[in-house]
Amino acid sequence: MRLSANETTMPRLHLIGTLGLVLIVTLAMAGFFSWQNIQEQRASLGRVEAAVSQEQKARLTAEMQSATDYLEFVRQRTASVLRRSAVEQVDMAMQMAQAIHARESGKRPAQEVQRLIVEALRPMRFFDGRGYFFIDDMQGRFVLLPTGPEFEGRNGIDNQDDTGHYIMRGLIEAARKPQGEGFSSYRWYRPDAPKQMAEKLAYVRRFEPYDWLIGTGDYLYEWENRQQQEALGRLRSLRFGASGHIGLLSSDGRSLLSPSNAALEGLLPRQMPSHARKALETLQATAQAGGGFVEYDWPRTDATAAAASEPVMGRKTALVSTYAPWGWVLVTSMFNDELRPMMDAERQAHEQGSTERRVRLALVLLAALALGVAGSFAFSHWSRHLFLRYHRELQNAQANLRIAAIAFESQEGIFVTDEHHTILRVNSAFTEITGFSATEAIGATPAMLRSGKHGPEFYAAMYESIRTSGAWSGEVWNRHKSGAIFLEWLTITAVQTEDGKVTHYVSTLTDITQRKAAEDEIRHLAFYDPLTRLPNRRLLLDRLHQALLTSRRTRRQGALMFIDLDNFKLINDTMGHDKGDMLLQQVAQRLVATVRQGDTVARLGGDEFVVVLENLSPQSHEAAKQAEVVAEKALLSLAQPCLLAGIEVKNSCSIGVVLFTDDNANADDLMKHADLAMYQAKEAGRNTLRFFDPEMHAAVVKRVALEKDLRKGLREGQLVLYYQAQVDALDRVLGAEALVRWHHPQLGMISPGDFIPLAEDSGLILPLGQWVLNAACEQLARWAQVPAHAALTLAVNVSGRQMHQPDFVAQVLETLERTGANPRRLKLELTESLLLDNQEDAITKMTALKAYGVGFSLDDFGTGYSSLAYLRRLPLSQLKIDGSFVHDLVNEPRATAIVRTIVTLADSLGLQVIAEGVETPEQRDCLARNGCHTCQGYLFGRPGPVEALNIYDTAPAATPA
Template sequence: MLKEFISNVALLICCCWLHSQLSYAKQLRPVAHRVLTGLCFGLIGIAVISYSIPVQPGVIVDTRLVLVSVASLIGGPLVGLVAGTLASLYRFWLGGAGTTSGILNLYMAVGIGLLYRAWPLSPLSTLDKQSPGALFLFGLAIHAVSVVVLNVFNDLGPAFHEETAFLLVLLMPAATAALGVLLKQQQQRRETERSLEEAEAHLRAITEAIPDSLYVLDEDGTYLEAAGSQTRNNQSGSRDKTGKRIEHFFAPDDAQSIRSAIRKSLDGNEPANIEYAYRTAAETRHFEARVQPIHSPTFPRRSVVLVTRDVTQRYEHDAQIKRLAFSDVLTGLANRLYLMNRLSIALSLCKRNHTHAALLFIDLDGFKKINDLYGHDKGDVVLIHVAKRLRTLMRPSDTVVRLGGDEFVILLENLASSSDEAGRQANRVALKALHALREPFQLDQEVQISASIGIALFDEHTALSGEEILKQADLSMYEAKATGKNDICFFDSRIEEALTQRLNLENEIWKGLRQNEFLVFYQPQFNEEGVIIGAEALLRWQHPQWGLVAPDRFLAVAMAAGIMPKLDIWLLEEVCRQVEHWSSHAVLSRIPFAINVCAHHLHQPDFPTTIRDTLHAFHIETDRIKLELTESVLVNDFDQARLHMATLQHQGIGFSLDDFGTGYSSLSYIDRLPFEQLKIDRSFIHRLPNTGSVAIIQSIIQLASGLGIGVIAEGVETSSQRAFLIENGCMYYQGFLFSPPLPANDFAAFASKAANQ
């Protein structure tokens, strides 16, 4: 009997092992896993039946009830039923007198196991149903019932009760408790392992989802562990790093930076941030990292977690933004913002090194004609070639900048400490630039341009900002243009004084316009019989301190400053107001008034509408106003000028071409524009009887006659000049011989007197 019992115990241990192995079968579905577990318990049940203890012929006892009851209790109904059924089939196959009782006991054990599994034990709620004591009682109940069943279905003698029954109710419950405890411990251990696996998988999923790499390093910079999406994808250059030092992967400077951050974090017991680069022959990648000290006794040495993120794309974006912010898109040169930063540095270097620096302001002469003739795309090609030529002239320490349009700047640093020598150095560079830019550019055909260059020197004593130095160079460039272009001009105080005066004059003009300091003077126009046939309205300025300011003192400044269009509109409104006032005058109610307007208006889309609305507001007929245009309208946007002039002519406005013969008039342009009068410039009249002037005047008169256009001479001051003009067919005059420009009231009185003579 002892031998068979030991064999049964061994088989129970085998059952525990099989159950443990089945618990690791991850690929099985839950139902399949339960069925397979039930089969294993059933097979072990068959095995223990094979090593059963015979009580009498056909009647046997063994540990099968231990197996199926614990199978039901631990595995549930499916496991218990499969195990019980398999063992019952085998017992049925064995046959004998104890077959019925044996099968009944098997299903009884399954039933009690399931009841015990489901029973809440409310009276004994403080007890653990799967504690050793509870399991012993559970086993005792099953085997006590089994003894009763055996007695009922089999005629068992006293020997059974003295020996076997005692064994069943003592050893079998202990075996039940032992098997239940072992299986429960296996189940708990597997559940714990499964929880750890799920937690690890969860943590791994989170770690791999973040765009970071995590490394554990000791205080010597040796990699202990690595995790994270970038380490898995090998994006950070991290092949197997474990056990290797940082010097194995990084350049000395970067390795030292990482090591310093580790030491700082460990010594200060606080996080440290760092940026470093991983460099290979193919590329350089940039990383930012946070170093966090680890406080755990599981690490034998002081260690840190290095959380790194690949920020190469951000570096590239930042670099691109910087390039866009500090460079010119078309030429690739530096732009104004970069120049201002560089000028600040250059000023500091001058003070530190006791040297000079120079700013060369370059403006291309005649570049607008290239855009007009060939288009802006060809103009861009020229600008690109200009940038290349200027760049080849420079030292590595010099800076070439495109400010915009056709304006370029060269910053020369580290020039001589002597201002004279520094000036000569800057002048040599400027001469090279002029020579390089005079070379032809190849477009559809060869084109040539030149440049005007202004130079501003500065040194350690310069108390100016970068903007002020740039302004000095800009002023010098305009001075170079004023002297004939294709020239070089250094800044000096006279240019600044002229600028100050000009700015003051601009401010005074604006102030005068706001405070109504401007006046209109009228100069009559006569025919050969001495009859007033019209008048020219002339702008005058009555300054409160300067008195009556001559037109040649402020008109050019007003034009350059962009004030002239405002003055023109003011003049038009003032003349219309005066003409309306003279609507009942015997002479002035019939004659036209000529008003000068600058070419700017003919480029404005609303100019015809402005003229029409102004005349309508003062109830002035269109034939009472004549617009005088200078020859500049013929070379600046001719098509736009012709369109506006045609519109105004259709409304009844007449046009006179002022200062004819002094500009760049093309006869074909004159023939295509609706001029009704040419005005001979006073400069030709004053030079009479100079042979050249005689020829020019005669040509103008003949030209006007051939085109069917009237002609009038201005600046007539002597009778001999008038006689010459009459002799050559010019019948209309204007000048001091007849009358100077007069204020409105004086002009009205003069006109009345002239009409009565």
């Protein structure tokens, strides 16, 4: 029997001959064994997953209970921490009061001694500035009330809080209790909400010499806030397992603690990235529903995730619970795959158990495969000669059809017309681009696509090109079926017979609307700011250059205005960058509305804008008035409130203006001059304008030159040390303070007030401070070689930058060792502001140096924020009374009281006292009467070279170091 070979019978015979033998046997057996293995594996994995989930939840529950217990412990100890701190402060106040009473009661009337005690305690502040000492007598009269001095002397025995509690009576009752037990609780107005009361705890002690009670107190909520911060720090460090940690949310959903991503802390869900927002909203909803377990997606932070360019998400399980006393939502969470090894172990055990079954299955499949291959080989050999003959006949035709089909169904739209321009065929890309289906297009003409943007002459030129050259290509605006206009690239080719007769036209079209828009956008981004759509720096400089050329040609003046917003960073930090962007957009709109049509408004970046005004008056004073009018309009416009997402914000700006007509002016110089003028406006109080003054530029040039000369002076040894004597009560020189001076080769002696701030700003204070320390230690070493001078001390001022250098201690010790100076004769002078920047770092370094004998003096004492708590911790040896108090000693009783208080405080702390700025014998005598016997000032000599010190006859005898 002879079978005919065609495209239908050949595939059918091939399927029946090959797959019929292989697939029936192979698939049946493979399916059975595969199904059996899958069922067993699913059952095993299901059991393991249930156990893993139960263990995970138990772990989360245990960690949640531990965290809750810790928060309860921290909250309950709030009152005890406040009690200890209050007792410590009141005990110190009692020591001062007792010291003043013991020293002055036999010398002064009781009323005067009472006033000394009151004035000594009045300026004391602690508890971050909230705490103060109050004094009442045991009959209920106010003796000292720093927050309300107008009530001092009045009786407050009947004062009540909002619960009806008698405040003063409670304090008097507490004062009668033994030391350490005199506590009283009452409610008083909060500093941050004057109409709202909050619970306050006070501690008082009875001062029996005057039948007083001395006490202090603070609000419990402030200390509870401290405990909350401590709890946050502790919970932040807690970890369990490989990925487990504890997170915290506030009642409104704000992230308080996020150990895996600290950048989210302080943000609301709507301010977070999408993945974090979804997770936080899920946790918040769970908390509002009463808490419990919940699953959500979260970015992984392991090594694999760190190497990925995009966040790698993982599934987490969390336990959510609310800690009611503080309104916190606690979340204990861990990634679900942390216990994955148990799953892997179970899977491995299952694989080992099914190895034998897989071997049997493989043998069966191999046998079936071998049988199928043998049958296929025999069948293929029989059918091959039938298929080859048919294949040879179709090969050429199929190849041509494939090429034509692929070419026709390309990404470009194609339509074919006859010689009369009637559409015969379209491809799918044509339908996608134009919106017309094949049914709608076939039989019509391309005229259905015309947009009306091209006139008859356009199409006439098109057909003339096709007639003469056989083709045309170009951009054409056509109309989509929906009516939308789009830009396309159209190519038309004529199909001709051998004798040149046109039979068809083949047209290809491509939608280039988006490409053209992208090209326009790229050109726009190159010259315009994407946020405000204003010209950017590149376009601004180009227009400024053109404005300069025009100004030189027409001799008319122009102006450049440099505008900087005031306090823009504050708005960005407090309201968010999205609100800052909205403000910048409104500022841009207002500036454009302020200037003329031909002027340029540009944004340099950040909150800096520039306006170029052209074609102003040829007369400088008239041009200045015209520019001033525009600048004033800008100030007035930008000072109006802005509405940012429903929030009204008031802002202002500072404007610097420079005029230009000079042929030598260039864009860079104008920008610098306008910038300098703007900073002058800032310094003048902001929300104003300033014109450029050449003296500004000269001052900047002078400062730059001075900085350069200072660097050179450090290298070439132009700096020298001057010394000002420090004397005792008998005018004997005990030592000196080292003061740096600069002998400039051309300018002569330059005041430290001119070059020290420059050194601070430029960073030269570090090499300068090291030079001063080295020179001072060398002088100490020279004095040590003369027995009459060996006991002299030398004080050296230390800057904040020096103190905060990590190797500051090592530098000082290395200098002492290299010069051979006695560390016990070196005294480093520090300021209160320096110490307050980083107390713990300063205390650590001071303690390390004091162990080697180096002394420390607190300079300008009394002019800053003086806290007994930190004074007691600082390893000081001396307090230096500021010269402002010394200047007013003779005529100002309050200055005398302050000096006496400082001396009393120093005595209580075991510190020495020295006064600076002593210029008259009356000042020296007044200091001595109030307990200060060591002085420094013009009365004993102005700063000068070491040879000017009168030390050879007055220095005390050397004592062992």
